[in-house]
Amino acid sequence: MFKLFIVDDEPETREGLKSCIDWANYGIRVVGEADDGKIALERILKEKPDIVLTDVRMPDMGGIELANKLRDLKSDVKIVFISGYDDVAYLKSALKVEAVDYILKPVDLNELDGVIRKVLNIISEEDNRKRLINEMSARLTESMPALRQKFLMTLVRDGIECSEDYGKRMDFLGLKLPADKFYCIFVLSVDDRATALDSLSERDNQLISLSVIKICDELICSTLQGYTFENRRGEYVCILRLDTLEDEDKLYPLVCKIKDKLFEYLELSITIGVGETVHKLENIVKSYMIAYENVKRRLFLGKNRIITMDSLETLEDSEYKFDFTKIQLLVNILKSADKEKVIKSIDDIFNEMSKYKNGDINYCTNICLQLVLTASRQVTELNLNINDERFDEDEIWKKLLTFETLLERKMFIKDYFVAVCGCIAEKRNKKSKNIIRRIKQVIDNRYRENITIKDIAKEVYLSTTYLCMIFKQETGETVNDYLTSVRIKKAKELLMDPKYRQCDICYEIGYTEPGYFSRIFKKYTGLSPTEYRETML
Incomplete structure (x- = not known):
């Protein structure tokens, strides 16, 4: 009222x-x-x-x-x-x-009524305006962490010109980052992010994020001054403010403590890239870029480690150039379904790549993608069916890029090639069995004729050389051996019936010379046709 x-x-x-x-x-x-x-x-x-x-x-x-x-x-x-x-x-x-x-x-009461209503409208409008301002102030207070994070993110990524407006924004956000100080950046990246974070609920992810920031800020404030913010999911940035260059001696013990505490309290494996110490806030982007590139060296150096500029100075510094003819050689080996040679070829490629730990990370990633593409083409061209959800054709590219080290990518690519190799071998085996079945079918149907290997090859659409090679390879016997065994088996059946003469049997099973038939029969059975009949009857 x-x-x-x-x-x-x-x-x-x-x-x-x-x-x-x-x-x-x-x-x-x-x-x-x-x-x-x-x-x-x-x-x-x-x-x-x-x-x-x-x-x-x-x-x-x-x-x-x-x-x-x-x-x-x-x-x-x-x-x-x-x-x-x-x-x-x-x-x-x-x-x-x-x-x-x-x-x-x-x-005048009517006039007073109008004035009073006017006053009440003014009061109501002002109350509404105050309510709105209070609501906005409350929201602004709630949004302050997000606004501070956005500002810091822009600071390290794009840089900010130090000006009067800059000072006002810093004061508004409650940040103390004087322009004329020394700064160093740590970039913290959670190892195996897909496993460690992506499977968690959004609530759990937010809890982990807040915990990481709190732990880092507390450790920083106990040694130096600075701020921590989440740059992207699973990646955090620490801005360290150094009053003098002598404070650099505190950086490495601090980063070691951060890494240890995050594992102790949150069981998080973390790779940390340390940037270069720079003078003046306007140069902080340089420190961030160095720290970010150092984290990416995890591809060569492995996970759960601290990577500084000093740790990279002793690495191979020459430029890495991949010989892409090795991919064609790998394709030829893959088509032959020789698993051992496929594994050796991939090991050789990655062993060479891993020597150049200062190499271009994107270039190495492209090589890995090329290798996957090579195997994927064979899957498509040969219409192979790989029964392994890891190698789903629509997801395999994304899966590859989730692996953070060369060793993990090598193992994944190697497994993919071995799976493709197995499918090729299986398909080739099925194809060979089908060819053998067709060859035997031709012989079973035409053994009565004076058929030759050339006749058989023509009917199954193969060269005589390949026909003989694959038949021997798959069955362990020659085409002629199989033809003879079919004829001898049929001859045994006919010899059991006294009404058939030996010469008739000879012609019936595809031989033109009774004497030759007798010699072949005795060679395979140990008995002449006459002796076999007498024994059986």
């Missing part, structure tokens, strides 16, 4: 204003009255009304002087003047003290 205070040196006017109007109908309660501005001022400060109805002219302190004193005291009470004087000068004075309105005596 709104509060009203009435000030007038005429008792009749004060009483009339209180009793002739139903203030409750407006949501207003009269909380006090006074016959002079001086007395009213003390009571108004105590009661804190929303509206003051005051006469303009009174003995000790008039309404305009009262209004001025209230404004000097930063009171936002709404003032409406009442006067029996139609005086333009007084009207102007009233407007100067930001009075809401001015009513002449005798008071």
Whole structure:
């Protein structure tokens, strides 16, 4: 409910204003009255009304002087003047003290009604505005960590010109990063992010993020000064402020402590890249870029380690150039389905690549992608079906890039090639068996003829050389041996029937010379056709 205070040196006017109007109908309660501005001022400060109805002219302190004193005291009470004087000068004075309105005596109730409604609308609008400002202030306070993170992210990635505006933003965000100091950047990257973080709920990820930042900030503040923020999922940046270059000696012990504590408290394996110490905040981007590149050296050096510029100085510095003819050689080996040679070729490629630990990381990644593409083409061209969800053709590229070291990528690529190699061998085996089946079918159907290997090869659409080679390779016997065994088996069946003469049997199974038939039969059975018949009958 709104509060009203009435000030007038005429008792009749004060009483009339209180009793002739139903203030409750407006949501207003009269909380006090006074016959002079001086007395009213003390009571108004105590009661804190929303509206003051005051006469303009009174003995000790008039309404305009009262209004001025209230404004000097930063009171936002709404003032409406009442006067029996139609005086333009007084009207102007009233407007100067930001009075809401001015009513002449005798008071017209309809006019007063309009003024009161006007005052209430103004109060309502101001309340709404205050409410909105308070809500925005609360939201701003809640958003402060995010705003600070955004600012720091921009600082290390893009840099910021040190200016008056920059100083204001720093003060607003509560950051203490003087322009003319020394700075160093740590970039912390969670190892095996796909395993360690991506499988967690968003709540758990946020808890881990807050914990990492808290641990880092506490350790930094115990040694130096600085801030930690999350640059992207699983990657954090520590900004270290050094007052003098002598503080550099504190950096390595600090980064070791950060790495150890994150593992101790959160069981997180972390690789940390340490940047170069730079003078002036405007050069902090350089330190960040060095730290970020050092973290990426995890590809060659392995995970769960601290990588500094010093640790890279002793590495192979010559430029690595891959011989892409090795990929074609690998394709030929893969097509032959020689698993051992495939494994050796991949080992040789990665052993050479791993020697150049200062090499171009993107270049090495492209080589890995080329190798996967090579095997993938064979899968497509040969219509192979690899029953391993790790090697799903739509996801294999993403899977490869989740591996953070060359060793992990080598093992993944090697497994992929071995799987493709196995599918090729299986398909080749099925194809060979199908060829053997067709060759045997031709022989089984045409053994009665004077058929040759050339005739068989023509019917199965193979060269005689390849036919003989694959038949021997798959069955362990020659085509002629199989043809002879089929004929001898049939001859044994016919010899069991006395109505068949030996010469008839000879012609029936595809031989043209009975003497040759007898020699072949005895060679395979140890008995002549006659002896075999006599024995069996």
